[in-house]
Amino acid sequence: MFHWAFVSNSTVAPLVPRLKKELSARKLECKFHITEHGNLAAQVFQANSDLYRFKPDLTVIYLDLAQIRSGLEHSLALEKPEVRESVVAETVAHVAEVIKAIRTRNQGTILVNTFTVLPRTALGIGMDPVYRRAIRQINQRIYETASDLPQCHVYDLESLWAEAGFQAYDRRFEFMAQFPFGPTMQQLLVTEWMRYFRALQGLSRKCVVLDLDNTLWGGILGEDGADGIRIGDTPAGRPYLRFQQALKALSKRGVLLAINSKNNLTDVLPILRDHPEMVLRESDFAAMQVNWDDKATNLSRLSKDLNIGLGHMVFLDDSASERGWVRERLPEVLVPEMPREASGYLDVLNHCELDTLTVTAEDLKRAKMYWEEKQRRELQAEAPSFEQFLEKLNLSVKVELLRPELLDRATQLCQRTNQFNLTTRRHSADHLKRVAESPNSAVLLMNAADRFGDYGWSGLAIVEAREQTLFVESFLMSCRVMGKNAEFAFLSGVLQWAKQKQCLQIRGQFIPTAKNAPCKDFLARCGFQANGSNGEQWFGAEIANLPLPRVDYIDLAVDLVTKS
Amino acid sequence: MNDTLSEVKDLIASTFSIPRESVADNSSGQTIEQWDSVGHINLVMAVEQKFGVSFTMDEIVHLRDVGAICRAVTEKAGKPTSA
Secondary structure, eight states: OEEEEEEESSOOGGGHHHHHHHHHHTTOOEEEEEEOGGGHHHHHSOTTSHHHHTOOSEEEEEOOHHHHSTTHHHHGGGSOHHHHHHHHHHHHHHHHHHHHHHHHHOOSEEEEEOOOOOSOOTTOTTTHHHHHHHHHHHHHHHHHHHHTSTTEEEEOHHHHHHHHOGGGBOHHHHHHHSOOBOHHHHHHHHHHHHHHHHHHTTOSOOEEEEOOBTTTBBSOHHHHOTTTSBOSSSTTTHHHHHHHHHHHHHHHTTOEEEEEEESOHHHHHHHHHHOTTOSSOGGGEEEEEEESSOHHHHHHHHHHHHTOOGGGEEEEOSOHHHHHHHHHHOTTSBOOOOOSSGGGHHHHGGGSOOOOSOOOHHHHHHHHHHHHHHHHHHHHHHSSSHHHHHHHHTOEEEEEEOOGGGHHHHHHHHHHOOSEESSOOOOOHHHHHHHHHSTTEEEEEEEEEETTEEEEEEEEEEEEEETTEEEEEEEEEOGGGTTSSHHHHHHHHHHHHHHHTTOOEEEEEEOOOSSOGGGTTHHHHTTOEEOOOTTOEEEEEESTTOOOOOOTTSEEEEEOOOOO | OOHHHHHHHHHHHHHTTOOGGGOOTTOBTTTOTTOSHHHHHHHHHHHHHHHTOOOOHHHHHHOOBHHHHHHHHHHHHTOOOOO
16 A cells, blocks of 8 residues: 655644545555654654555655745845855755655655745845745755755745646735645645556546547648648647647657548548548557447457556547546546637546656657557458468577676566566576576577567576586566567577587476466477476476477567677 | 535535534534644634624634634624524
8 A cells, every 4th residue: 555654843744634535536555654843853854663664665854944044035035145155054954854854764766846936035036036036045965965865856836836826825824824825726735646646546547539530730631621620730730730749759759649520531631641631640549449339348358459447548539528438338438528628638647547756768768669560460360361461571580598697687577577577587687697607507688670660688598508418497578579489580589599508408397377378289289298296387308309389470689699 | 504614614524624514503622523723723714704793813712613613704794693
C-alpha cells in the first residue's frame, strides 16, 4: 500500500481530505502521515521518528516562508544588498537541511515546494521587483538543491498560483490558521501531487486515441473534402495546427498516438500522407481504427493491437455522444470533456494524466518502434504463410560476447524479460561481469534488425562449458523479437561458442513461471530430449546431431572475439 | 425541513465524509468528531462556495453548529427562512 507523508512547518492537513477523496474515487488505497507546525524538527531530524518508521513512498514537503522568516515582503526590499543576500542564503540553507535530512533517512520520493511570490506588495512598483527577484532566487536554488538529490522533485507554487488566480489566496485563513489556500488552489495542489503519484505508480496514461473530423482538423472530411478541411496557419486552422503540434511533441516524448474515426480509410490516408498542412503523419500513429464500427469496440481493438490496457488510454473526441458512449462502455478509458470550440483543445492535453518523471532513450524511440511493428503486422497479414512472411522480413541477427558498454543493457534484459526466458534468473551486473571474465563461461548477446527497423540488443544467453558439455544457465529474448524465429539463429550462434570450447553435449533447463509459457517448447523444438526428473525440466542433446529448425532466411553473423 | 438546513447538513456530511443520517439539526463541533479546527476550515470554505457568500473572520469563529451556519447563510444570501 502506498504511503503518503506530509511535512510542513505550517498547515497542510486541510488538503488531505480532498486528496483522500480523489484517491478513493479511483479505488486507490493509501496510508497517510502528517507532520505539521512545531513537530517538524523532531520528526525530520531524528532517525527513528514516526515519520521514518512510517516509511513514506512519497513525502510531500510544504514549507511556508513566513514560518522561516516572517514579513519578508516588506523588509527584504528595504535591506542592504548584502543583508538581502544573506537572508536568501540562510533561507535556502534551511530548506536544503530539511530535504537532505529526509533524503538520508528515507528511500521514497520527495516533493518540495517553491515559495509563493506575491504579485504585489504595499511598497509598490519601485520596490516589488527587488522583493520578487530575491524570492525567485531562493526558488531557483531550491530547484538546484532538489536536482542534485535522487528522487527529489519540485512543485512550483508560483505557477500554481498563476493557474488558480491570486483571488484564491485567502488572507482570513492565512491569519487564522496559516492556511492561505482557497478551494481552487487546494484542488490544483492536490491535482499536482496526484500527477507525481500516478507517474510513480505507473498509472499514467500511455496512449492518446484521437477522433479525426473536428478533433484533429476542422470540418468533416467526407462532406467538405480534402480541400475543405481546416488545418494550417489560418484563424480557422490554427487551433488544430497547434493541437497537432502539441500531440507531435507528446509523441516524441514517448506517448503513443492512435486514431479512432468513423471515416473511409481511403479518404483518410491521402490526408495523413499528402495534405500539406498536416503536422501529424501516418507514421506518427501507432495504430488506427478507421471504419464505421462503434468507437468503444474500436478502442478495445486498439488496446489489443498495441498491448496497452484500457486504463492507460485517453480518448479525445469532439462529439459528446461518442464520449458518452465510450465512458459508459469502457469506464477505464479517460475521456475528458472537450470544449465546444477547438481553441480550447490545446488545454485539454494538460489534463490527460500523461505525466512521466523522466524520459529515457527508450521513450524517445517508442513511437518509431510501434510504427515499425505496425508495418510488420501488415506484411504478415499480406503474406500467404508465416514462412513467407519471415523470408520477406530480411531479418539479420548478430551474436557477440558481452563487452563493458553493453553491461547495463544486458542487466536490464535479465531483469525485465519474462515471456521468452527459460530460467528467469535475475542476474546482477556484477554477476554478468564475473561470468564474462571467466574462461569457461560466457555471456552472449543477440542484436537483431529487419527491413523495418532495429530491435537493438534483445537477446541474452549465459553458458558454461564443463567436461565437454555446454550448460545453458540463461537463455532469453525480449518480447519485441518474439515470433520471428530469431531464437533459432541465436542458439546456433551459441553453439559456435560451444564448438570453440570442444563441447559435444548441450544441456538446458526450463523453469516454468507464471509468464514464460511462450518458450516452454523451445528446447524440444530445437531437438533436445527431455531427461529431467522430479519435476525439474532438464533437456539434453548431442551438439553434432542437433536438428535445429532451418532458418536460412535469417542473416546470421557471429563474432566471438573478446573485446575489452 | 427547510432547504438551507438540508443543504447545510448535506455539506457537512460530504465535507467530513460521514453518513448523512449522522448529521442532526443540532450537530456541532462538539458532536461530530471530524469537525475539528482543520475540518472547520474546509466546512466554511465549502459553505461559502455552495451559497456564494463570504464570512468575516469574526463570523467564521462563531459558525460552530448547524444552526449558526444556517442563520448566517440565510442572512448573507438573503434566503427566507421558514420554521
